[in-house]
Amino acid sequence: MSGLSGYDSEVVGFDSVAAKKRPEMSNSTQTNFGEAGVGCQTNSSNDIGCSASPDDFTDDILKEYPPPGLNEFLRKVVPVVMDQLDQNDRDYPYNSSDSDEEEVLNAKLFQELKIQDGIGSGDHQSSILGLTWSSAGNSLAVSIGQLQHEAWCQNSGLIKVFTLKRAGGDKFVHSLDISEKNCVTVLKYHPSVAALLAYGTTSGEVVLCNLMNGSLEEGTQLASPSGCHGSRRVSALQWADAPLANIYLVMQIHSKGKRRGAADQVLFSSGSDGTLNAWQVNANLKVFENIICYNVNASRKVTPDITCFDFIKPSPLRPSSDKIPEDIFIVGSRSGALYLCKIKAQNELADPVIDVLDGHNTCVLDIAFSVQKPNIFVSVSMDSELRVYDVKHSSALKVLCLDYPISCMCWLPTVPCVLLGLAQGERDLLKLYNVSAGKDVQVEGFNGDACVTCVAVNQAGLCRIAAGDTEGRVRVWELPTRRIRMSAEDLDF
Template sequence: MSLTGFDSEAVGFDSISQDSGTNRSSSSQTTEFSESGAGSQTNASNDMGSIVYPEDLNAEEDVLKEYPPPGLNEFLRRVVPAMMDQLDQNYKESQLLNDSSDSDEEEVLSATLLQEIKLKDGSGDHQSSVLGVTWSSAGNSLAVSLGSSQHDAWCQSAGLVKVYTLKRSEDRFVHAMDLAEKNCVSALKYHPTVAALLAYGTTSGEVVVCNLSGGCADAGATLASPAGCHGCRRVSALRWADAPLANTLLAMQISARGKRRGAADQVLLSSGSDGSLHAWRVEAGVRVFESIASYSVGSAQGLAPDITCFDFVRSSPLLPASDKAPHDVFVVGSMAGKLFLCKLAAASSDTADPAYEVLDGHATCVLSVEFCAQWPGVFASLSMDAELRIYDVAQGAPLKVTHMDSAVSCLSWVSGGVLLLGLARGAALLRVWDACGGCVLPVGGLDGKAGVNCIAVYQSGSCRVAAGDDSGIVRVWELPVRRIKLTTHDLDLNEFVKQSSRHK
C-alpha cells in the first residue's frame, strides 16, 4: 500500500518512546576555575619555512603520483637536523625559564661566571688590591687599577692600570697594555660613548686622561691636570658628563671666559678628599685639558668634607618633561656620613659652594652613591656600617632605610628597582637586592670568600658585571637581569614613594 504519491520523497514521523522506565533529564555542569600564585610561562619560538622551486610545480602527473615525491628525501635530510636542534634548544630554554610548571617553589636564577682574571703587580712587598674597574663604551675593554687599599699617611706605592681587550674568537679578555703611575690610582672611568678615552685619578690629586687609540707608547696620548689639583689629596671619584650636563658647563665657560668650544669637546668631573669638585674640558684630538670651574662643597657652612663619592642625575630622554629631574643636580657623599644635595646653577662663581641642602645622612662613611636611570631623581647610598638608603631629591628624608646583615663595599643599579651590592666579606661576592621590597633576590653563582672592592656594570642586550677584590682578581659574570621577577608595586616609583612617605 502506498503511503504517498511521492515514493522517492523521505517521510518523517514523530518519535514515540516505548521505554517505560523513569524519565532522565540532562543538564550542563558548570565548573569554576581559579588561579592562585601562578607565574607566566615564556616560550621561545622560531619561524621556519621550506623552499619550493617552480620546476617542482610543473612536474608531470605520473611523477606527482610517485611516493615519495622526487626530492623529498633530500629535502628532509637538509631540514630535519636543523629542526631537531631547534626543538632541543627550545626545550632547554623552557627548562631554564621554568623548572616545573607544577612546582610551587620559587625559581632560583644563576649568574654565569664568564672569566676570572688574576692580576699580578710584582711591585712592593704587599699584595695589591683591585681599587677600580670600568667598562669601555662598547663593552670590549676592561680597565683595572691596582694598588694599596689603605695608606697610613702619604701614598708611597706605585700605581698601575691594566687594560684588557676582548678576544672575540675565544670570548675572553686578554691583556693589552699597562699604564704606570708614581702613586696608586684611586679612581678610573671610561668615557660612556668615546671608547678610546680613559680617565683616572691618583692618591696625590692628579687627574689624567688617556687616548688609548694610539696605544700607551704614544707620548701624545696622555693629558694631565696642573700640579696642586684637589689640594694634592686623593681623587675620590670621577664622572664623565652626559650631553645636557656638558652643554651646561661648556656654556658657562663660554659666557665667563669667552672660550670657543669644539665639536669634540668632552667634560670630565672629579672630586677630591679636600672637599673640592672640578669640571674639566677635554679635547684629546688637539690636546686640550683645562679647568672649566672648581667648587668647594660645604664651604658656605664652614665645612670642608672629605668627599668619598658623588653622582649626577641620569638623563632620561624618553620621559616626559614633567617627570624629568634637573640634569645639573648631584649628590655628594662624605667620610663623616653627610649627604650634600648640590646644584651647579646654585654656584654663582668658581670655588663657590654648590650645596643647597644637607640630607638626613648616615652615621658613618658613605661608600657609594648612584642615581637610578629608570627613576629620575632617585638615588641609593651605602655606608660603612652596612646601611642602605634610598632617596628622592624632592624629599629630605630617605624613602627607605635597610640595615644589611653583611659588610658591604659598593653598589650599582642594574635595572629599575634592582641593585647590585658588593660584599666586603662573607660567603658571597655579590648580592642582588630588591630596592623596593628590601630583600635579597635569589640569584646563585655569586659565591666567593674574597672581599669585593669595586664593581662595574655594562648593559647592552645582556648584563655583564665586573668585580675586583682585595686579592687582585677580577671576575666577569653575566647576570640574568631580564629573568628577575618583580611585582608591579616594585616597578611603580610613584607607588613606592607614596608608601614610603606613609610609613614615616
C-alpha cells in the same frame, strides 16, 4: 605542539568497540517563547542518541581491549610529544606568569684574572683599587695598588688593560700597561667614546688617556694642573652625558669666550679636600682646562672629605606635571653627611650646597641615581645601611639595615636592583638587592671568600659583571638579567 604537524608515518587506526553500527540519529532542540504580561512559556524537545549501548559490550569485545593498533599508535606518537614538550620548556622558562615561586638566577663565571705583579712591599699585598668597562664592553681596565696608606702614598700605581680577543676563545687578554708614580684610586672609561680613559691618583692628579690605537703613545696623555684637589686623594670620577656636558661647555664659553670643539667632553672629579672640579677635555686638541671648582659646604665652614657623588639623570620624556629639577647632584662624605647641590655658574658662589640631607652615621661608600626613576637615588654606608631618597624630600624614604658587610655598590642598567660588593664574603662575593621590595634577589654563582673592593657592570649585549678583591683577582660573570621578574610595583619606592 607544532612539531606534530610535520610527523611523517603510515596511518594507524583501530575499529570501534560497538558490535553493530546504528544509523545516525538527529539531535535537535526547539524553544518557543511567548510573553503576555508577566508570564512566559517555554517548550523544549531533546532527542539524544549514541552509537553504542551497554548491551553491545560483550565479554569477547572486552577481552580484546585495548583495541588492536592502539599500542602501536601510542608508541609512535608519545616520543614525539615528549620531545616537543621538552623543547617548549627550554624555549619558555616561565610556564606560568602567575606563579608565586621565585626563580633562582644563575650567574656564570666567564673568566677569572689573577693579577700579581709584585706591587707593594713587605706584608702589603696588591689589591684591585678600581675597574671600568669600555662602552662596547670589549675592554676592561683594572687599577692595582695599595688599599691602605699609613700617611701618604709611596707606592707606584699600575693600570692593566684587558681586551676581549675572539681568536683567543672569547677571553680577555692583557694588552696594555699604564704606570703611575702613585696609586691610581679610581678610573673611568667614557660611556660613548671607547678610546677615552680617565683616572685619578692619591696625589690629586687627574689624567686623561687617548687609547685610539690600542696603545699609549707619546702625547696621548693629558694631566690636570699641579696642586689639583689640594694634592690629596682623588675619590671619584664621572663623565657627563650630552645634556649635562652642554650646560658646562656653555658655562665655559660665557666665562672665557672660547669656542667649543666638536669633540669636547666634560669630566668631573672629586677629592678628599672637599672640592669637586668640572674639566673641559679634548684628546684630539690636547685640551684639559678647568671649568669650575666647587668648594662643597664652604659657606658653612665645614669642609667634607668627599667620598662619592652623582648627578641626576635627565628625563626629557616625563610629563610637565611631573617634572623635577635636572640641575642637581648629590655629594657623599666620610662623616656620613649627604649634600644636595645645584649646578652654579663661575660668577656665583663656589659653594653648590642648597640642603644637607638626613644622612648616615658613618662613611658613605657610594651614591647612585636610579635610571628608571631619576628623582630616586640610593646610598650605602660602611655600617651596612642602605637608604633610598627622593630629591624632593630631605629625609630617606627607606632605611634598610642589611645583615652583611658592604664595600661598594652599583645599579643594574635594566632593572631597579643594586649590585652590592661584600667586604667579608664567606660564601658569596656579591649580592643582588631589590631596592623596592627590600629583599635579596636569589642568585647562584657569586661564590668566593675574598673581600670585594670594586664592582662594575656592562650592558652592551650580555650583562657582564666585573668584581675586584683584596687578593689581586678580577672575576667576570654573565648574569641573565632578562629573567629577573619585575612589575610596576617594583618602581614604586
